[in-house]
Amino acid sequence: MAGSTFGEIFRVTTWGESHGEAIGAVIDGCPAGLKLSEEDIQPWLDRRSPGRDDMSSSKRRESDRCRILSGVFSGYTTGTPISVMIENEDVDDSDYDPDTFRPGHADMTYQEKYGIRDWHGGGRASGRETAGRVIAGAIAAKLLEELGIEVEAFVQSIGEIPVEDNKGYLEKYLKEIAKAGDSVGGVVTCVIKGCPAGLGEPVFDKLDAELAKAVMSIGAVKGVEIGAGFMAAHMLGSQCNDEEELNAGGILGGISNGKPIIINAAFKPTPTRGNARHDLCIAPRAAVVVEAMAAITILDMYYRNMHAKL
Amino acid sequence: MAGSTFGEIFRVTTWGESHGEAIGAVIDGCPAGLKLSEEDIQPWLDRRSPGRDDMSSSKRRESDRCRILSGVFSGYTTGTPISVMIENEDVDDSDYDPDTFRPGHADMTYQEKYGIRDWHGGGRASGRETAGRVIAGAIAAKLLEELGIEVEAFVQSIGEIPVEDNKGYLEKYLKEIAKAGDSVGGVVTCVIKGCPAGLGEPVFDKLDAELAKAVMSIGAVKGVEIGAGFMAAHMLGSQCNDEEELNAGGILGGISNGKPIIINAAFKPTPTRGNARHDLCIAPRAAVVVEAMAAITILDMYYRNMHAKL
């Protein structure tokens, strides 16, 4: 069975290829009565656009104007599926070649899996696929806001350099990488505040397990940490005691404990070989995708937890 | 909705509290015609028993004799659900106290979520819950064997010490930790060989996403990496090119590429405060659980991939 749907109660199904006619998402399970319009979604989409700031550099301009096709009536959600579509406009595929499998890309694995692939611009494996996630994330975040839950993701480090206190240096660093035709990895941190205790469904659908899946499903992510993450593996129990809360990262036994939830996501550098245009560093554009996936997950787990006790 | 079921086609549902009457698993979706008896499962269960070697030290002796109650007829699976049970025998709960919430444990979050908890020995949050996973893992591994796929997990490091080339030193190190009443974290690495290209269901149920969930759902895991993991976040694209295969860890675009799949799992140290008996280091006993979860996931994704093309 295919994997284009995420979530149990708040569910998103995404569709669309990077160089196809359109891309979109269907959100099922959004409660009726939420005030919603394109204006709630558009700023989220703009955040993931290329060329937004100096830290990313894919040259493609995406207008990405979204259009709500169903599920909203007189400005409010009706409880029926919300279909949102973005028509693809700038689909220049002159850089792509059907017979070339770009090293480090998913070209080859898609070909092996399906026996056919849309070779224009990476098809479904393109970063453009994340637009559907961001649409659903914008709606989830709006629902979370009403519950007093806040999700925020930001770039923690680029290459080996922490972003904090190094903005000026980073700018120079990235320029050099760009000049060399190279790329660089990065870490995105996501913090969730205001999340009540009790979220997470033992034993398989623990909150950290669902978040790990959500974040790892984003292209280019190679690692996920909750709280202390891999550092915890290097510590003694007595050391952990001192900063227990920080180490737990807001989750104990797979259930939120009411403290801020902290997630780290490791993004690998964009492959550079055989790639005429590529993101210098994916992390800055990807932060909003991490935020979206975290928001969808937390909202879904919030709804799932409503059945825990009488 | 609760979270005691894992997998889509090969599905396991686990049940049971550490100090209840019994624990067990129901495996639905195991194909008919597999030779299967308790002898296939018991060695897996023995591997996760405490006191098996010098690296772990929980004093409880578990006999853990499993019993197949359904789904097998004349030594072969029939395609109907396989129910396997282990009766709990040694359930000494004298160390536990209903009014104490042990720091760093799930006592408090379970109480907050459910408003009630089985305080005997950690209930469902106990490591004993993993027996059900290991039962299903043993069956999955047997099916994978017929497909030429091999899953193996081992302890990579304990605290800051890599296991390889340090066995003698580690023994001394662990003895000291035990004497101090302390505990230590560790990293378990899992390698999957013989996995064909094509496994993984974009865009949400990518192979790495499903593996991340599977592994993160194991208690005490705080981080998961595929291939280069967090190291990739610190690298340049040009550096990645050199060891592309190793860095990818067998997965590109969320789909297996036919190379060995490499997963790292970070285990935090067992909390020591308010804990009369505890594992010195959970990693050695947990390796078989990582192996089980990886085997279940790979098998399930193998079955799911059978529908990818005509």
Place this chain on the structure above:
Amino acid sequence: MAGSTFGEIFRVTTWGESHGEAIGAVIDGCPAGLKLSEEDIQPWLDRRSPGRDDMSSSKRRESDRCRILSGVFSGYTTGTPISVMIENEDVDDSDYDPDTFRPGHADMTYQEKYGIRDWHGGGRASGRETAGRVIAGAIAAKLLEELGIEVEAFVQSIGEIPVEDNKGYLEKYLKEIAKAGDSVGGVVTCVIKGCPAGLGEPVFDKLDAELAKAVMSIGAVKGVEIGAGFMAAHMLGSQCNDEEELNAGGILGGISNGKPIIINAAFKPTPTRGNARHDLCIAPRAAVVVEAMAAITILDMYYRNMHAKL
């Protein structure tokens, strides 16, 4: 993927063959805090036992003592999976023969599907499988009671004879059928009272659709009606107007309207050829199974509806 699990939020997984070691059910998603013991379940199991009254006649005596193995602590549910088991005692398989495919039974289709079958007493296709449903139904009914919802099923007709006002005649009729070694079909009606408006999830998981699946999944059921059922197909709209409520059967547009919900289930006669012992009429014993499936479905849809609006 196999089909031994039913329900989304309140979920039951059943297992066990009629002549195996045991049969049972795992209920996941039962909220914590429900007072529960074997005494709540046993009366339900007793209702489906053979030889309980004059209307059924399978000679096998089943003691069917159930045992709760997990999910209950100090007399209350804990929110973790509830495992309930019945050990099989009277497993006389002398009437069965591995090489005989009894006409009208599932012997042949199981053999074709799985390539192997447990030929002792019908294996998983036996009516005994319904014990697991009844266990879950008893728990669901207890939860529904707290919500003021009542589910009741009864035999509407046996063969062509309505039960009401014909009890004495029916007794004579059934004795004659028994003497002739024959069997007879029947209709079971299920009425759900106190169900609030709003249950049912358009467009595929409508309340009537879920109930139809639930009831049709019971062995020997060949037809399901909601409200007027097939009679409605023979009517004019103007005729329907007069008794609109009765015709609707409590469901409009797939959503409950707050009126009593009425379901009819048609049970075929037990096949008599090649069948040494068989039920004279399955309907009387099956009523409790219909009640159980309806209760599970209504409860699950009640929980699902909790997410419909802000």
Place this chain on the structure above:
Amino acid sequence: MAGSTFGEIFRVTTWGESHGEAIGAVIDGCPAGLKLSEEDIQPWLDRRSPGRDDMSSSKRRESDRCRILSGVFSGYTTGTPISVMIENEDVDDSDYDPDTFRPGHADMTYQEKYGIRDWHGGGRASGRETAGRVIAGAIAAKLLEELGIEVEAFVQSIGEIPVEDNKGYLEKYLKEIAKAGDSVGGVVTCVIKGCPAGLGEPVFDKLDAELAKAVMSIGAVKGVEIGAGFMAAHMLGSQCNDEEELNAGGILGGISNGKPIIINAAFKPTPTRGNARHDLCIAPRAAVVVEAMAAITILDMYYRNMHAKL
């Protein structure tokens, strides 16, 4: 959780309100390599259009031109989600009134469930919703064709009149009903030929159970029968023996037996009160919807059965 998705391996998610901007479906799990274009889908959509023949009479003209937005590349499916959209054109809502709840319609139950409703033309409860099902059904039928499986649905009876041998009389009958401003119910029969033995997943996802849900989820259906259906409830076992095959309707123990599968669906008459325009008899237009739902179900169960044995 909402219910806009149907199927496990071949899955369809539908969206859209009758008087909204557009309606559509996303089909996930269609294998790669199927030749597919709008021409495969359009004839199916045309079959459900109003005013196609004399037996139905809703006056709305729907052009219903579908457009494939994703999942097809160079004329072949790619294994990624297929998004198909129909823009709504003729959306005259002058007949509708926000403050009127039409008797016998879902207006009231939608309002109760969601606290808000799209009162233009019935919103999601409109028959127009079935366009999404028909889109998916067209694709499923094309895949079934390659497997040698054929699904066909037709009107069995209108009111109390069997269609066969009564065409001329029926025409007169319907004209009279139209003149009286009345409507009438009907029965649609669906026959599935070429279906191999083995389809159906005991014990809950039996083939008949899944078909019952699929068909009962169509608006206006009040009853579903497999094979002899309710007639079987009135028969003796000895009578059944004679026409066993016909009575079974192609399914035994919830598993297909290789014979033609026969399903009856009872459609109630369209409510006439408070309804300016309505279908005279829904059955003729609904036949293609029954066909679509049966095709989707059989295909999905075909894929699910692929995992039954080694």
